[in-house]
Amino acid sequence: MSILLKGGIVVSAKKRRQVDVRIDGEKIVEIGTNLKENGSNVEDVSGCFLLPGFIDAHTHLELNNGKGSMSTADNFNTGSKAAVAKGTTTVIDMATPSKGSSLKDCLVSWNQLAQGNSSCDYTYHMSIIEWNSTIKKEIKEIINAGITSFKMYMAYDNLRTTDGEIFEAMSEIGQFHGMLGIHCENGDMVNEMIAKFVEKGNLAPHYHPLTRPDSVEAEAVERYLMIADLAKLPVNIVHLSTKRSLEAVERARIRNQKVYVETCPQYLVLDDHLYDEPNFEGAKYVCSPPLRSFNDQQALWNGVINGQINTISTDHCSFNFEGQKTIGKNDFSKIPNGMPGVETRPELIYTYGVTTGKISLERMIGLLSEDIARQFDLFPQKGIIQVGSDADIVVWDPLTIGVISATTQLQNVDYTPYEGMQTKGSARAVYLRGQKVAENGKVIAENQGAFIFRKISTSH
Ligand code: URP
Ligand code: ZN
Ligand code: ZN
Ligand code: ZN
Numbered sequence: 001m002s003i004l005l006k007g008g009i010v011v012s013a014k015k016r017r018q019v020d021v022r023i024d025g026e027k028i029v030e031i032g033t034n035l036k037e038n039g040s041n042v043e044d045v046s047g048c049f050l051l052p053g054f055i056d057a058h059t060h061l062e063l064n065n066g067k068g069s070m071s072t073a074d075n076f077n078t079g080s081k082a083a084v085a086k087g088t089t090t091v092i093d094m095a096t097p098s099k100g101s102s103l104k105d106c107l108v109s110w111n112q113l114a115q116g117n118s119s120c121d122y123t124y125h126m127s128i129i130e131w132n133s134t135i136k137k138e139i140k141e142i143i144n145a146g147i148t149s150f151k152m153y154m155a156y157d158n159l160r161t162t163d164g165e166i167f168e169a170m171s172e173i174g175q176f177h178g179m180l181g182i183h184c185e186n187g188d189m190v191n192e193m194i195a196k197f198v199e200k201g202n203l204a205p206h207y208h209p210l211t212r213p214d215s216v217e218a219e220a221v222e223r224y225l226m227i228a229d230l231a232k233l234p235v236n237i238v239h240l241s242t243k244r245s246l247e248a249v250e251r252a253r254i255r256n257q258k259v260y261v262e263t264c265p266q267y268l269v270l271d272d273h274l275y276d277e278p279n280f281e282g283a284k285y286v287c288s289p290p291l292r293s294f295n296d297q298q299a300l301w302n303g304v305i306n307g308q309i310n311t312i313s314t315d316h317c318s319f320n321f322e323g324q325k326t327i328g329k330n331d332f333s334k335i336p337n338g339m340p341g342v343e344t345r346p347e348l349i350y351t352y353g354v355t356t357g358k359i360s361l362e363r364m365i366g367l368l369s370e371d372i373a374r375q376f377d378l379f380p381q382k383g384i385i386q387v388g389s390d391a392d393i394v395v396w397d398p399l400t401i402g403v404i405s406a407t408t409q410l411q412n413v414d415y416t417p418y419e420g421m422q423t424k425g426s427a428r429a430v431y432l433r434g435q436k437v438a439e440n441g442k443v444i445a446e447n448q449g450a451f452i453f454r455k456i457s458t459s460h
Helices: 074-086 101-114 135-145 161-176 187-199 214-231 243-256 265-269 272-276 281-285 293-305 347-354 361-375
Strands: 003-006 009-011 016-018 020-024 028-030 040-046 049-051 054-059 088-095 122-126 149-153 177-181 236-239 259-263 393-405 421-430 437-439
Touching: 003 243, 016 421, 054 074, 054 361, 074 088, 074 272, 074 421, 074 437, 088 421, 101 122, 101 135, 101 361, 149 161, 149 347, 149 437, 161 177, 161 214, 187 214, 214 236, 214 243, 214 281, 236 243, 243 259, 243 361, 259 293, 265 293, 272 281, 347 361, 347 393, 393 437
Parallel strands: 003 040, 009 049, 054 088, 088 122, 122 149, 149 177, 177 236, 236 259
Antiparallel strands: 003 020, 009 016, 020 028, 049 393, 393 421, 421 437
8 A cells, every 4th residue: 555644844955845855765756836636645744844765875884794702783674674663774884705715705795694684775895805807897797786886995904906907997897987986095104103102002992083184194195086086987975084185186186186075973063082992892993994073974965065075974883882992902903993983973963964954954855865875876766755765764753852872772882982872853754765774763574675776877
């Protein structure tokens, strides 16, 4: 039976309208004022916004799967439940192969992990952690299998490739109009600085950000931009965290390079004083790039406001404090890098962006949904409430208040970096392809997520 959402305000990245929305099966079939019941099940959503399901374009739900204490605390099952409960209806997870394995094998294993096990829709960025003729040949096949975006690393010794390899991969991906995201940090410099601090016996979490200062990121961003200029590929910078990196991006845009920039909630609402929390709790915030200064945070908010930053995703990569983060108790460089966040992004950005007046709700929709869908070949199936699109709809109640806490979260991890932070607004109900899958922060229909096959769109 069809569903009629009546009395809400539909919001897109451009405008808001007081209209009713009819859903039939998996799709939105009618939008208009005062729609007749016509046998539909009517849901009164007055007082609420109807938002396109949020898309998180950067999660690591299954990093190091099977590698014991280093495998992420969440998996597809728990991470996707936490996502959808709060309004994220699609994740683009980082499929990360092990050394020596093919991209195709990695795709098969990620499908096995996700299939029947995800409560939101999903697709992947395929990570390229080494470069050879076999992997080069696979690029086209992976794109034909519906994965149109890739990720490479300039840091982490187990994941990074050389500049030459990045250039070759870019040239290959560019031929097919695919999208390549890069983790921008100068890996050599990070290694040097870790060695320097460790040698001096400076082993507390306090030293983590000092091994990855803003210049380490900005240099890598600048280098990536120059390599991409040579390869004639649009640039996609993931988890950008500093003012200096944004300045490098601006220089590239002035010379007419196409640059997409992602930042994450942690860089907007947390800062680097947290590394000095007592009792080793600074380890909870160890991620790369690290949390930054208040000054960087202001520059990032400005970038979000003025459009220098295109999207906000989470880089969700959860490790428990007890038993995982504590592996680095005597050496910060052994602390697994990453923080949870797939659950909290919508409420954080609504609270600290929209209700503070920094950004409009329309802008938030661009940052968390529509512009992500456009960038990653999901639009208009995802990212917008319009006739013919998937009925991924968040019924957003702007009047609720809450407090983020590990004791109430759905993420399967023993802490949250946002503990005690107050929130305003939340998802009252979440529809995934027409099915109500969450209500008042609880999942009511599990594992309804499906793989989204993407086709390259040359319009981005
Ligand atoms: O610390 C982080 N961000 N861990 C996840 C992997 C990455 O760098 O994206
Ligand atoms: Zn990264
Ligand atoms: Zn400190
Ligand atoms: Zn990441």
